[in-house]
Amino acid sequence: MSSAIGLREVSGLVHEQKPRRGLLDLVASAMVVYAMVSATPVGNLIVRTYHWVTGSREKHRPLLSYFETEGSLAVAHAPSPVPDAVVERIVEPPKPDAPTTVEAKKVGLSPNLARAISIVLSNGREVEGHYDVDLPAPARASFAAVGARLAARAASAKERETALLEGIAKLGQRLSSDEAAVAACAVELRDVEFALARARAEGVENPDRYRSFRPFLPPEHRADADLLVDGAFALDIAFAMRWPVDVRAPISSRFGWREHPVLRARELHTGTDIAVGAGTRVHAISDGKVLYAASDAVNGNFLKIDHGHGLMSAYCHASKLEVARGAAVRKGDLVALSGSTGRSTGPHLHLQIELNGKPVDPELFFRFEDLAFGAAGFPQQSTVR
Amino acid sequence: MTADKETGSERRPGAFTRFSLFLGRLRGLFFPLAIFAVLSVGLHVGSDQLDDHLFVVTNALDSALDALLGAIIREVWSWFGARPETIDAATFRAADFIDLEAKVTAARLGALAFELAAVFVLALPVFFYRARDGDLRTTIQRFARSLKDPTILKVAAPLGVLFASVAGVFAVSREIQVLAHSLASKLVADPAETTALAAIGGLLAMAIVFVRIALPATLSAIGYAERIAQNEIILAVPASRRRMRGLFVAIFALPLSGLALAATPFIGTVRALVFW
Numbered sequence: 001m002s003s004a005i006g007l008r009e010v011s012g013l014v015h016e017q018k019p020r021r022g023l024l025d026l027v028a029s030a031m032v033v034y035a036m037v038s039a040t041p042v043g044n045l046i047v048r049t050y051h052w053v054t055g056s057r058e059k060h061r062p063l064l065s066y067f068e069t070e071g072s073l074a075v076a077h078a079p080s081p082v083p084d085a086v087v088e089r090i091v092e093p094p095k096p097d098a099p100t101t102v103e104a105k106k107v108g109l110s111p112n113l114a115r116a117i118s119i120v121l122s123n124g125r126e127v128e129g130h131y132d133v134d135l136p137a138p139a140r141a142s143f144a145a146v147g148a149r150l151a152a153r154a155a156s157a158k159e160r161e162t163a164l165l166e167g168i169a170k171l172g173q174r175l176s177s178d179e180a181a182v183a184a185c186a187v188e189l190r191d192v193e194f195a196l197a198r199a200r201a202e203g204v205e206n207p208d209r210y211r212s213f214r215p216f217l218p219p220e221h222r223a224d225a226d227l228l229v230d231g232a233f234a235l236d237i238a239f240a241m242r243w244p245v246d247v248r249a250p251i252s253s254r255f256g257w258r259e260h261p262v263l264r265a266r267e268l269h270t271g272t273d274i275a276v277g278a279g280t281r282v283h284a285i286s287d288g289k290v291l292y293a294a295s296d297a298v299n300g301n302f303l304k305i306d307h308g309h310g311l312m313s314a315y316c317h318a319s320k321l322e323v324a325r326g327a328a329v330r331k332g333d334l335v336a337l338s339g340s341t342g343r344s345t346g347p348h349l350h351l352q353i354e355l356n357g358k359p360v361d362p363e364l365f366f367r368f369e370d371l372a373f374g375a376a377g378f379p380q381q382s383t384v385r
Numbered sequence: 386m387t388a389d390k391e392t393g394s395e396r397r398p399g400a401f402t403r404f405s406l407f408l409g410r411l412r413g414l415f416f417p418l419a420i421f422a423v424l425s426v427g428l429h430v431g432s433d434q435l436d437d438h439l440f441v442v443t444n445a446l447d448s449a450l451d452a453l454l455g456a457i458i459r460e461v462w463s464w465f466g467a468r469p470e471t472i473d474a475a476t477f478r479a480a481d482f483i484d485l486e487a488k489v490t491a492a493r494l495g496a497l498a499f500e501l502a503a504v505f506v507l508a509l510p511v512f513f514y515r516a517r518d519g520d521l522r523t524t525i526q527r528f529a530r531s532l533k534d535p536t537i538l539k540v541a542a543p544l545g546v547l548f549a550s551v552a553g554v555f556a557v558s559r560e561i562q563v564l565a566h567s568l569a570s571k572l573v574a575d576p577a578e579t580t581a582l583a584a585i586g587g588l589l590a591m592a593i594v595f596v597r598i599a600l601p602a603t604l605s606a607i608g609y610a611e612r613i614a615q616n617e618i619i620l621a622v623p624a625s626r627r628r629m630r631g632l633f634v635a636i637f638a639l640p641l642s643g644l645a646l647a648a649t650p651f652i653g654t655v656r657a658l659v660f661w
Contacts, residue, residue, distance in 0.1 A: 020406075020409040020412065021402070021405035021406055021408070021409045022405060022406070022407075022408030022409030022410070022411060022412045023404065023405040023408050024405075024593060024597055025408070025409070025412055025415070025416055025419070025597050025598075026408050026415060027593060028419060028593045028594050028597040028598050029415045029416060029418065029419030029422070029598070031557055031561050031590050031593070031594060032419050032422040032423045032426065032553070032557050032594055032598060033418060033419065033422045034560065034561075034564070035422065035426050035553075035556060035557040035560040035561070036421075036422035036423075036425045036426050038560060039426060039429065039556065039560060040425050040426055040429040041429065041497055041500065041501075042425040042429070042500070042501070042504050042508075043422075043425065063497055064490065064493040064494065064497065066429065066433075066497075067432075067433060067436045067493045067496055067497070188570075190570050190576050190579065191566070191567070191570065193576060194566045194570075194576075194579070194580055194583065195563075197580065198562070198583075198657055201656060201657035202650060202653040202654060202656060202657035203652075203653045203656060203657075204650070204653060215559065215563075216559070216562075216563055217563070218563060218564075218566075218567045219560075219563070292444065294444060294448065295448065296447070296448060296451050
């Protein structure tokens, strides 16, 4: 009688006298070594050592980048997905009659997202009011897979932009996720569908969000997808932000180089100072998670909110913080009361917006006549600029 | 050779079996590397969590440093009768001494250093494991016996290896599933089939790596710790020093592997693989 094969036999844990088979062990070993080399700093060090010994010159991922996978701390070292020149040229959110807005509405796409993805894929170049988009190869494959129109490279900027927006809209309908639709412009559709389905099946929180399904994208395409998705959605979120206080409050100091009122030295003013009295209610400019609620000698009591995709906002010199670290906030939520704590000459709110760890001018993203703080009782008018 | 049960004669094994037996003889060359790899993957899952905790610590340290420097500067400048604006300016510059980027970098460097230390004390010794340490029955019996004369290593090494290797199994399964999908999509046109192949790949990876690497690694760790303790008894190492053996494993590797295990999505991963 032959006995049933148990776990001990399968795992090779029996005290053996006979020679042991090794094929399964080799397969298992190959898998774990592959995972170690592709996903750990130790694997990176081993590969570096190998290249050093063999004298081959290879580019290696920085060791600290292995801690950038998920979570908000990633942004401090991530490359900016939006080129500086593009950020400097953004003056305001899309106007209702802008060509991109009109095309976006035709295909049922959010005008903010349409403008954001067009900016990123055109590097901000405009031709006759349309973004001069250049479609990456994976985007062409994904568009073809959903039967979207493909504009020839020689077609006009208008045709190419229209084709892009139609393609994104079709991908969005197919995938039920705008972030996945944009990711499918950097990674082929079938890989995005797999990653999305895998994240949904695993039951992760918000599986349709890029950060949730990113770990299931092919490793070699993740960096491209990061640049495209984070770039587009950071702008998309930024275009939809709300002013944190009453729009009638005057701006006392704008973003840019200035002479510091206390230090009497020329320095980059990394945000916008809004003159509001002590105790004024300060609201979150967009949905996000409180990264820190802390205090130091420079910023006084301050909050930093992570809005995702490398976009953060900071609210400094508060007299009181109304939310704690880790709290989830919605756009318009009360987060602090203004004050004059830290390096400050009088009560004001220092609003700072950072894109991938780099401060950008907050005023670039707001169009004051569209601000609607109905619930907070703020009037819809433009008196600031 | 295998025995034919009916005739009693011996049959020559097939080419596949011979190849597998040949690989079995080479097992000693690649198997320690496999255990090292699975532990490295698992420990990295833990250090990825540690990074966030260290960031909170660096923030707290920075705040404390700001307060200390501010107090010193105010005190020292006041001896010379400096004006309040001058004192403020000096204090503000001191508070800028450590910026956000420096804190994030410090947290990541700390996590990396901790991970490397854990790999050094937990994963590197696998190259001293013995194949026969993996004998299930005798190892468990030996483990039960050995706890009558416990050392830190006897507890910390098996637990650390178990936690880190289980976390590693799940991380490897995820990587293999993605890789399998990537490969399958080049060979098979139907997305449903590629998805199924990827799920099968992930499940197989999980099962094979757990059974063939994680489990033997844990038992080998028990045997290794026991052998170290026995050797030290033979060498007449004082009991107090012998009991402290494995302190660094307990300090570096055990917390990291515990964090890794806590961060491992057991149910989610299994659900994603089985109920696709």
